[in-house]
Amino acid sequence: GDSVTQTEGLVTVTEGLPVMLNCTYQTAYSDVAFFWYVQYLNEAPKLLLRSSTDNKRTEHQGFHATLHKSSSSFHLQKSSVQLSDSALYYCARGSWQLIFGSGTQLTVMP
Amino acid sequence: NTKITQSPRYLILGRANKSLECEQHLGHNAMYWYKQSAEKPPELMFLYNLKQLIRNETVPSRFIPECPDSSKLLLHISAVDPEDSAVYFCASRNRGRDTGQLYFGEGSKLTVL
Numbered sequence A: 001g002d003s004v005t006q007t008e009g010l011v012t013v014t015e016g017l018p019v020m021l022n023c024t025y026q027t028a029y030s031d032v033a034f035f036w037y038v039q040y041l042n043e044a045p046k047l048l049l050r051s052s053t054d055n056k057r058t059e060h061q062g063f064h065a066t067l068h069k070s071s072s073s074f075h076l077q078k079s080s081v082q083l084s085d086s087a088l089y090y091c092a093r094g095s096w097q098l099i100f101g102s103g104t105q106l107t108v109m110p
Numbered sequence B: 001n002t003k004i005t006q007s008p009r010y011l012i013l014g015r016a017n018k019s020l021e022c023e024q025h026l027g028h029n030a031m032y033w034y035k036q037s038a039e040k041p042p043e044l045m046f047l048y049n050l051k052q053l054i055r056n057e058t059v060p061s062r063f064i065p066e067c068p069d070s071s072k073l074l075l076h077i078s079a080v081d082p083e084d085s086a087v088y089f090c091a092s093r094n095r096g097r098d099t100g101q102l103y104f105g106e107g108s109k110l111t112v113l
Helices: none
Strands: A003-005 A010-014 A019-021 A024-026 A033-039 A046-051 A057-060 A063-066 A076-078 A087-094 A098-100 A104-109 B004-007 B010-013 B018-024 B030-036 B043-049 B052-055 B063-069 B072-077 B086-093 B108-112
Touching: A003 A087, A003 A098, A010 A019, A019 A104, A046 A057, A046 A063, A098 B043, B004 B086, B010 B018, B018 B030, B018 B086, B030 B072, B043 B063, B043 B072, B052 B063
Parallel strands: A010 A104, B010 B108
Antiparallel strands: A003 A024, A019 A076, A033 A046, A033 A087, A057 A063, A063 A076, A087 A098, A087 A104, B004 B018, B018 B072, B030 B043, B030 B086, B043 B052, B063 B072, B086 B108
8 A cells, every 4th residue: 555654763963964864655656746744843744845746856945855756765855954953854645635654853963 | 824723722631522623714625634643643534625524444433523614624522532632633735636735733732631
């Protein structure tokens, strides 16, 4: 069945360094959108990025991701993290319902 | 996000009945209830698409959704169980070929004593 996998539960990075959060998926559908949502403590999830186009880079707030259908991946990257980036990040697959991965807690250390 | 309002925001219950309310002012045609337990991702409970209900079959029958019109969503809970302690998010989107972004309300935090 369809699934979204985030292998890292917790990622700790020093401020100013790059980070990559992994997301891979399995889906039987070819026309599906993929999302990254960010959730700060005691807040609702908010959309960070979305893509449905193969091999096209999408960017927002310094983060970027590229959907690679050949490897079933949609990794999230940032070249220089900030303290304010500390949050929970969810990769999600969307069609008529949104399926979330298990989430990755990003902690940025000074 | 004041475009999707939920009430109440916080709820503490024993084994009682209660309803959660949600209203969206975005003109969306699909509304959702998600449950987020501690340390877990949001899990879909119910989806209303143009007022047609699609349910997650794993949701206990004590949860009953209601969609009185396309902008409002209710979640009736009877005889709550401690495992129901969670944040319940209402969300909405526009369905169609271009699967749009899901907008979440601020959530209703339910604590079952």
